[in-house]
Amino acid sequence: MHGWTGTILKVDLTSGRIWREEIPEEFLHAYLGGRGLGVRLMRDYFRLDPFDPEMPLIFAVGPLCGTPAPTAARLAVVSRSPLTGTIYDCSAGGRFAWRLKAAGLDALFITGQSPTPVALAIDGDSAEFLPADTLWGMEVKESVHALAGHGSVATIGPAGENGVLFANIMMGEGNSVGRGGLGAVMGAKRLKAVTVDGAGSVSPADAERFEHARRDVMRLFRASPVIFGELGIAQFGTPALVDLMRQRRMAPTENFRKTVFPASGNYSGPAILRDYQAKNDGCFGCPIQCKKSTPQGEHLPEYETVSHFGALNGISSLAAIVKANTLCNDLGMDTITAAATLSAWGEIRGRFPSAEEVPALLRAAAGRCGAGELLSLGSRRLTEQLGRPDLSMSVKGLELPAYDPRGAYGMALAYCTSNRGGCHLRAYPISHEILRKPVPTDRFSFSGKARIIKIAEDTNAAVDSLVACKFSFFGATLEEYAELLSATTGTEFTPQTLKEIGERIYLTERWYNCENGFTTADDRLPERFYAEPGSSGEGIEVFPIDRARFEEELQKYYRIRGLTPEGTFSDPTYLERQP
Amino acid sequence: MRDQIVKYAGKLLADRSALEGRIAIAAKDDVLLADGDPALVRLAGSVLDRLNCLSLVAASPAVPFADFLVARAPAGDCAIVPRDTETRTFLHDIPFLRANDLEADPAARIAQLLGSRKGVVVEGVGIIASGALTVEQAYINYSSVFHATFVKYLEDLLVEGFRLPGEKEAFAAFRTGWLRPLTAEGLVFRLGPLVDPDEILDEVTTVGRYTVERGLVDSFFGNISCRCGDMIYISQTAASLDELSGCIDPVPFGNTSTTGITASSELAAHRRIFETSDAAVILHGHPKFAVVMSMLCEEEGCPVTDCWKDCPKVRIMGGTPVVAGEIGAGGLAKRVPPVIAGPGRAMVYGHGVFTIGRTGFAEAFSALVEVENWCRTEYFRRLALRG
Numbered sequence: 001m002h003g004w005t006g007t008i009l010k011v012d013l014t015s016g017r018i019w020r021e022e023i024p025e026e027f028l029h030a031y032l033g034g035r036g037l038g039v040r041l042m043r044d045y046f047r048l049d050p051f052d053p054e055m056p057l058i059f060a061v062g063p064l065c066g067t068p069a070p071t072a073a074r075l076a077v078v079s080r081s082p083l084t085g086t087i088y089d090c091s092a093g094g095r096f097a098w099r100l101k102a103a104g105l106d107a108l109f110i111t112g113q114s115p116t117p118v119a120l121a122i123d124g125d126s127a128e129f130l131p132a133d134t135l136w137g138m139e140v141k142e143s144v145h146a147l148a149g150h151g152s153v154a155t156i157g158p159a160g161e162n163g164v165l166f167a168n169i170m171m172g173e174g175n176s177v178g179r180g181g182l183g184a185v186m187g188a189k190r191l192k193a194v195t196v197d198g199a200g201s202v203s204p205a206d207a208e209r210f211e212h213a214r215r216d217v218m219r220l221f222r223a224s225p226v227i228f229g230e231l232g233i234a235q236f237g238t239p240a241l242v243d244l245m246r247q248r249r250m251a252p253t254e255n256f257r258k259t260v261f262p263a264s265g266n267y268s269g270p271a272i273l274r275d276y277q278a279k280n281d282g283c284f285g286c287p288i289q290c291k292k293s294t295p296q297g298e299h300l301p302e303y304e305t306v307s308h309f310g311a312l313n314g315i316s317s318l319a320a321i322v323k324a325n326t327l328c329n330d331l332g333m334d335t336i337t338a339a340a341t342l343s344a345w346g347e348i349r350g351r352f353p354s355a356e357e358v359p360a361l362l363r364a365a366a367g368r369c370g371a372g373e374l375l376s377l378g379s380r381r382l383t384e385q386l387g388r389p390d391l392s393m394s395v396k397g398l399e400l401p402a403y404d405p406r407g408a409y410g411m412a413l414a415y416c417t418s419n420r421g422g423c424h425l426r427a428y429p430i431s432h433e434i435l436r437k438p439v440p441t442d443r444f445s446f447s448g449k450a451r452i453i454k455i456a457e458d459t460n461a462a463v464d465s466l467v468a469c470k471f472s473f474f475g476a477t478l479e480e481y482a483e484l485l486s487a488t489t490g491t492e493f494t495p496q497t498l499k500e501i502g503e504r505i506y507l508t509e510r511w512y513n514c515e516n517g518f519t520t521a522d523d524r525l526p527e528r529f530y531a532e533p534g535s536s537g538e539g540i541e542v543f544p545i546d547r548a549r550f551e552e553e554l555q556k557y558y559r560i561r562g563l564t565p566e567g568t569f570s571d572p573t574y575l576e577r578q579p
Numbered sequence: 580m581r582d583q584i585v586k587y588a589g590k591l592l593a594d595r596s597a598l599e600g601r602i603a604i605a606a607k608d609d610v611l612l613a614d615g616d617p618a619l620v621r622l623a624g625s626v627l628d629r630l631n632c633l634s635l636v637a638a639s640p641a642v643p644f645a646d647f648l649v650a651r652a653p654a655g656d657c658a659i660v661p662r663d664t665e666t667r668t669f670l671h672d673i674p675f676l677r678a679n680d681l682e683a684d685p686a687a688r689i690a691q692l693l694g695s696r697k698g699v700v701v702e703g704v705g706i707i708a709s710g711a712l713t714v715e716q717a718y719i720n721y722s723s724v725f726h727a728t729f730v731k732y733l734e735d736l737l738v739e740g741f742r743l744p745g746e747k748e749a750f751a752a753f754r755t756g757w758l759r760p761l762t763a764e765g766l767v768f769r770l771g772p773l774v775d776p777d778e779i780l781d782e783v784t785t786v787g788r789y790t791v792e793r794g795l796v797d798s799f800f801g802n803i804s805c806r807c808g809d810m811i812y813i814s815q816t817a818a819s820l821d822e823l824s825g826c827i828d829p830v831p832f833g834n835t836s837t838t839g840i841t842a843s844s845e846l847a848a849h850r851r852i853f854e855t856s857d858a859a860v861i862l863h864g865h866p867k868f869a870v871v872m873s874m875l876c877e878e879e880g881c882p883v884t885d886c887w888k889d890c891p892k893v894r895i896m897g898g899t900p901v902v903a904g905e906i907g908a909g910g911l912a913k914r915v916p917p918v919i920a921g922p923g924r925a926m927v928y929g930h931g932v933f934t935i936g937r938t939g940f941a942e943a944f945s946a947l948v949e950v951e952n953w954c955r956t957e958y959f960r961r962l963a964l965r966g
Binding site: 216219220221222223224225226228229230231232236240241242243244246247265268269270432434435436437438439440441447448450451452455456458459479482494495496497499500503556559560 | 580606607608609630631632633667668669671690693694695696697710711712713715716719815816817818826830834835836837838839840841842843844846847850905906907908909
């Protein structure tokens with residue numbers, strides 16, 4: 001077999017058993033790897049409570065991992081989110097994915113609950129548990145340092161140990177498995193860390209074809225202003241979006257009460273470059289290198305983080321934002337949800353946290369002490385407990401990132417149809433509504449958006465299963481990645497077949513959610529967006545979203561997906577018919 | 580979406596890339612929408628039904644070059660491989676179906692090919708192109724295939740001459756009937772220097788429209804900029820040159836803001852040209868004859884194989900320097916600025932033409948016309964010499 005190893009490592013933390021199994025080749029062809037494979041492997045478990053010991057935590061790489069395919073040295077971690085209750089996956093870079101593949105594995109499947117804290121150490125063909133009593137309680141950097149020598153590290157921090165519902169799993173290089181709280185799932189298993197090393201290699205079935213496709217991708221990267229342009233993300237990182245969102249008047253400010261923050265220039269891409277002498281520090285093997293760090297190696301925040309610790313909380317100090325980002329990373333906590341929860345709490349109590357207050361509040365959240373007990377639950381539960389559920393700016397309990405939906409109607413729809421909740425990275429319409437890639441669309445129109453969102457969700461489900469970075473698709477398309485995949489595996493894939501695979505993955509996720517009680521009632525934006533305008537000005541009117549038009553497009557989306565008006569499945573045999 | 584179908588059907592006629600009465604555009608919302616020639620509409624709808632994309636253009640091109648390329652292709656070939664930069668970068672190659680490949684259900688075969696590529700040529704039917712997200716995207720892809728096959732055919736003719744019955748006559752009809760004189764005559768340009776932002780935006784929009792209306796470039800192939808103090812006003816990426824209103828980014832020279840992240844991929848080239856010359860404005864487009872001529876190189880025994888990006892030489896054609904270089908962050912931004920200042924014009928191998936104006940767009944536009952006219956004349960001279 002080329003591309004895949006065909007092997008999964010299964011780990012039962014309760015019994016202490018570790019064993020390898022073959023993955024049916026049919027699964028690999030039908031679900032690729034990463035998100036898709038993880039979702040397939042969840043079929044018998046998706047109804048379990050996220051903290052049930054038998055709930056699997058799945059790490060899955062893709063068929064391109066281990067090859068020089070641009071941006072593909074990534075993995076997906078899949079489980080059920082304790083924050084949202086939805087099926088959940090998150091993609092992350094770092095060397096971990098590459099080394100997992102080099103250990104001969106397509107996936108790692110962890111169930112059970114250890115009686116004492118442990119780390120799982122995988123070294124080539126062997127795997128063992130390491131006692132982790134001394135690691136328990138350590139912050140991420142410290143934990144990674146303690147495990148140096150075992151290869152790549154994926155670890156949780158105090159937030160994951162304490163069950164913070166938006167706890168991350170952090171990769172040793174600083175990449176995060178974020179948003180949905182899978183760090184808390186790992187913590188509930190008393191699994192402090194996983195380390196992996198390996199020496200295997202991946203050889204494409206057709207090396208010449210692979211190299212041709214790789215060159216095609218790189219040419220498209222060079223032709224993309226968003227990627228390699230002078231103002232693009234390779235130069236400035238994702239904070240390159242700060243100025244653009246300000247100009248488009250869609251930067252969420254003060255818990256989405258406004259959409260312009262006058263001081264956003266303090267944390268724009270050029271400001272970060274200037275103030276921190278930012279240098280490239282991106283994912284392993286990635287030519288884009290969109291992540292940035294200080295010359296001393298401190299990771300600098302991404303767009304969503306600067307915007308949410310900045311505008312969303314009314315904080316203008318870049319130093320404070322960088323500090324909050326570093327603290328979240330060390331505590332193992334998602335920055336978007338952390339900042340959004342602070343903001344919702346701030347609006348309820350009539351005062352957003354000051355820059356000086358933020359570090360203590362983040363520590364309190366990670367430790368679940370004092371006000372942190374409430375903050376650790378995320379904005380939906382926090383606002384419900386304080387009697388103001390309307391002030392959680394979330395969909396399905398996942399806090400919205402830094403793209404105001406009143407400024408991009410495709411984004412508004414995509415937040416709602418995303419299977420993991422209010423996430424920008426599923427259909428990712430910012431690509432065409434704001435960044436004009438691959439072609440521009442009218443951001444203030446719903447016309448055609450239902451179909452566009454559906455196609456993009458299918459496409460990105462395939463991308464997340466390859467597993468490649470979304471940013472590649474500001475330049476390249478599925479055409480080039482289908483070539484890379486065909487050359488690697490020796491099996492022919494086309495953009496059309498990849499989108500069909502993506503559709504299967506999306507619908508499987510939706511099926512799981514529906515079985516767990518999700519319906520159209522969960523595909524809604526917070527009331528604020530239908531009732532209050534954004535910050536109009538400079539020739540741009542930011543109106544409330546027309547609810548009737550939104551509903552019309554949502555119903556179109558369901559029809560296009562073959563779903564009922566309730567957003568559920570009319571065919572009870574859908575899942576049975578899938579491989 | 581219906582308005583988009585009407586709009587782009589109109590553009591296919593206005594740019595004379597498709598034959599009147601032989602155009603169909605289909606788009607899927609929650610239901611299929613389609614308009615145009617009934618037979619093509621049926622085909623387009625049937626193909627689109629099999630694809631996970633939003634729209635499709637099916638039309639017969641206004642010149643028969645795509646069909647000629649298919650007919651001239653050796654048996655066993657199944658794709659046209661143009662060498663121009665746009666195709667090389669964005670389309671890679673163009674699959675085709677011969678007329679006798681079409682079975683009882685041609686839509687299935689076409690859909691199969693379109694499942695891998697943005698556009699295909701179907702002999703006897705025309706060019707069929709898909710748009711993943713918008714009707715405009717299908718139009719762009721149709722336009723790209725039309726451009727690619729046009730350039731490829733002209734290039735092949737210089738090498739191989741006429742080979743098919745009726746080919747010479749059809750080409751003569753193209754020369755006398757389809758081609759129109761290129762001129763800047765009658766166009767009104769502001770004199771410059773352009774200093775008022777509103778005036779700049781208006782002038783850039785107007786000149787963009789001129790380039791398309793005068794047949795110099797197809798709608799999506801080019802970009803325009805104007806310098807004013809420490810700002811560059813430049814057309815956005817994926818912007819149609821004849822619809823630039825609202826699609827021009829102000830970019831500060833010092834990169835103190837990143838709002839211009841949506842600017843044309845050639846921002847770097849424009850910036851260097853402004854830095855290294857006395858240009859006040861820059862015009863860049865992909866006139867077809869210039870693209871063809873830029874790829875003609877008579878040097879023998881040269882070790883460079885990827886001429887379009889690796890050729891280190893500066894060739895001169897009709898007084899215009901020709902250099903190699905990739906789009907965007909490729910070598911184009913390094914190689915064009917050193918050669919453009921003196922003559923005010925430069926060609927890029929397989930790509931197109933850059934021209935500058937020292938005060939306003941009149942000089943840049945005239946230069947673009949002159950370069951393309953020279954290339955057109957020289958092309959026909961060389962074709963005649965070939966006999």
